[in-house]
Amino acid sequence: MSLREAPEACDIGMIEAAATRLAGHARRTPLLSSPFLDEIAGRRVLVKPECLQHTGSFKFRGAWSALSALAPDVRARGVIAYSSGNHAQGVARAAALHGVPAVIVMPADAPRLKIANTRALGAEVVLYDRANFESREEIGARIAAARGLTLIKPYDDPEVIAGQGTAGLEIAEQAAEEGISEADVLVCAGGGGLSAGIALALEAKAPGLRVRTVEPVGYDDWARSLASGRRERNTVEAGGFCDAILTPQPGELTFPILRRLAGPGLAVSDAEVRRAMALAFTRLKIAAEPGGAVALAAALFRPGEMRGEAVIVTVSGGNMDPALFARVLADAAG
Amino acid sequence: MSLREAPEACDIGMIEAAATRLAGHARRTPLLSSPFLDEIAGRRVLVKPECLQHTGSFKFRGAWSALSALAPDVRARGVIAYSSGNHAQGVARAAALHGVPAVIVMPADAPRLKIANTRALGAEVVLYDRANFESREEIGARIAAARGLTLIKPYDDPEVIAGQGTAGLEIAEQAAEEGISEADVLVCAGGGGLSAGIALALEAKAPGLRVRTVEPVGYDDWARSLASGRRERNTVEAGGFCDAILTPQPGELTFPILRRLAGPGLAVSDAEVRRAMALAFTRLKIAAEPGGAVALAAALFRPGEMRGEAVIVTVSGGNMDPALFARVLADAAG
CATH class of the missing domain: 3.40.50.1100 (Rossmann fold)
Structure with a gap:
């Protein structure tokens, strides 16, 4: 049985059409980096800060x-x-x-x-x-x-996946400008719309870049689903620190795309997420909400779980109660 | 007596040459905005986040x-x-x-x-x-x-002024993309290198955009110097909240440029700066250090001191002790 037994919900043509519709409306976010983060990770870390997108997320x-x-x-x-x-x-x-x-x-x-x-x-x-x-x-x-x-569904909608995929088109271009043709691209994964869209864009534009989903430990439905080959459910569905990316299970439309294109899923602890949030602030000068910082946490604190001289990371959003971040920062500083 | 009685230390040709040398090395920072900030200011607020530049400042x-x-x-x-x-x-x-x-x-x-x-x-x-x-x-x-x-002097060096002026070239292009041809450009001012460089770039590329220096109340040497026509000194030289932009007096090379090109200087209180820092974080998802937030504070809280339907603002840097920012954010949230 081929992995691609049925047509997928989205393709590169839809993503490029979405990019045309988004031009002049969505922001082209830059690719950020810091030698301090590179040192922690032991490789180049390039961060796509979608927290800087309109409304503070991708x-x-x-x-x-x-x-x-x-x-x-x-x-x-x-x-x-x-x-x-x-x-x-x-x-x-x-x-x-x-x-x-x-x-x-x-x-x-x-x-x-x-x-x-x-x-x-x-x-x-x-x-x-x-x-x-x-x-x-x-x-x-x-x-x-x-x-x-x-x-408008949050991820199981072909045009939504296509829109998120425009971030992947930008990553492909920006990675090429940085001289990077082979790397893991760590993406914060909830329903999988961003991961699936980026994966399709990279397949077409930068085939040496491979998407890896990142989730909080305990809510690792993507990692388990990619391992088993079928959509697994989380046993707990709410209340986690990384609230923005907690979904019951991988999306119906996003899963076939990522089963075909993604590498093994990663999971990080809340403590690692907190440290990544503080480092995103002190080293990149950006606000990363808990769910938006899981990919950076994996890049920084799970270096043995990926390969290559560089890793690309999405920070998917920056919306959170200021009091929560004040505590995260005070804890990190103390 | 003409205002331009002597050759100035820097010009648009030097700035364009610096831009060529910086290409591929300095980051082209985006222009950020939020409808929430527009509402506070009563006009469009467009923010040039130089905190996202390499090393966290312009x-x-x-x-x-x-x-x-x-x-x-x-x-x-x-x-x-x-x-x-x-x-x-x-x-x-x-x-x-x-x-x-x-x-x-x-x-x-x-x-x-x-x-x-x-x-x-x-x-x-x-x-x-x-x-x-x-x-x-x-x-x-x-x-x-x-x-x-x-x-390498911090501001009284022609090539340093030229380098800072590359931010002005970007502002001229980005303002045109936003359809803005007339606006005040508020710049965080210490020695005046960034202000002078941007002013020269705008004079050549976007003459409807006018630089205005912004400083902390009590350290307003630029505002007083621009008013009197000569370099005035601050009576206090250190210890302020906005440490990054406290200098004894306007620069020797930067003053003649800004005397010719800048509008009246602005000054903001530390309380206004703290509120601007919190809003930069919650609304733009960026870290603005105290000295880097004075221009945003002026745009948000001194709307009567500027004219026009839009204002452009630099956030000049984002380097600060995390514990300090945690307190600023906790105070704003509380």
Whole structure:
């Protein structure tokens, strides 16, 4: 049986089309580095800081891609999304810039800053209780049907994957400028939209670069799924330090892509994530939220689990309660 | 009497030559923004985050420019600099990348992180007591003469001004991409190297953009000097919150340039700087050190002191003790 038994949900043509739609709207983030991080990791560490993207995470790429791909009359009726935060902000901002309404379904225990930001970005926020009987998918589907809204899924949507893949196009170009043709590309993985999009872009544009998913220990559904060849579930689904990237299991559309293209998955501890967050701040001058720092943590503290003279790392987002980061930084400084 | 009675130390030709030497070595920093900051300021706020430059501040530009402009045999003997920190790191890194020795003369009470970083970047650090009889200039001159080193001054050096001016070339291009042809450009001002370099670049490439110096209240030598038409001194020279940009008075070479090109100077309080630092983190996801946040503070909290629908702001650096920033963030969150 071939690994590629069925057509995949997204391809390089869709990613390049998304890049055209995103031009002048999404930010081209730079590639950052520090000799101090290189020394810790024992190899060159190149960081793609998607925390500097509009709304503070890569999610704006997928949201813009999905909204801009809708037929104008469909888009005009509005969109809906469910999200623990970053996808919500991306959809809210992309909808506001398109001049269409957005409804965001969020867990009531999401970080306060994310809820407040989503509202301030112009979206209507509907909160739900994670412990409740009804799932966010059910709530989203119900409201969408009632109001004629289009659901923008956080990762299992071909145009969302294509939008996230534009980060991969940039990585391919920027790695070439740095003279890097062979390296692991560590990507913070929740549903796998960013990982899958980047993997497809690299397959076409920089085949010597290989995506590796990175997750928190205890929430390593991607690592286990890539090892077993089928979608494994996490036993715990919420409450972790790296809240932004906790999903029940790999996405239905993203898994076949990464099963074919990704290397073995990596997992890091919360303590490693905290140290990576502090180092991202002191050495790169960027805010990396817990879920956004897992890939950097792997690059810095699991050097034996990857090969090559360089490693490329995404910092997927920087949205978090300031008090939380103040504690992380104070702990690291103390 | 014409305002331009004598040739100035730097011009657009030198800045463009520096840009050629810096290509592939200095980072082209992006232009960041947030609708949340726009709302506070009442106009579009576009931020040039030089904290993302190599060594965490714009100083790497001037250091690379100065080193790369030296004759190879002169450069090979090594360089020396005196600095409270950011210039030191810029010179240390630029020297290491050129493969030549660097000696850095620093005050013993400079932030620990800056001293440690400068040493780790490969430079020999010589500490001096700010209260001591001998000035840093005298110490630097003595060591330079003894070892045949070339002194790289922090701002009163034409090639350093030219290097900082490359940030102005980028601002001119990036403002045009954003559709901005008329705006104040607020620049964090110490000796005035960054302000003067940007002013010269904008004069040639974007004449509708005007530099305004920004300083801490109580250390507003630029504002008073621009008002009086002569170089005024600060009565206090050290110990302020915004340590990176405290200098005794405007530079000898930078003052004539800014007297001719800059608008009225601005000054902000330490409380405003702290709020700007927290907002730079929560809204732009960047680390802005106190001296690096004064221009953003002016844009956000002194909107009546500037005109136009947009304002462009430099964040000049992001190097600071993590414990200090943890307190700033905890205070803002509390």
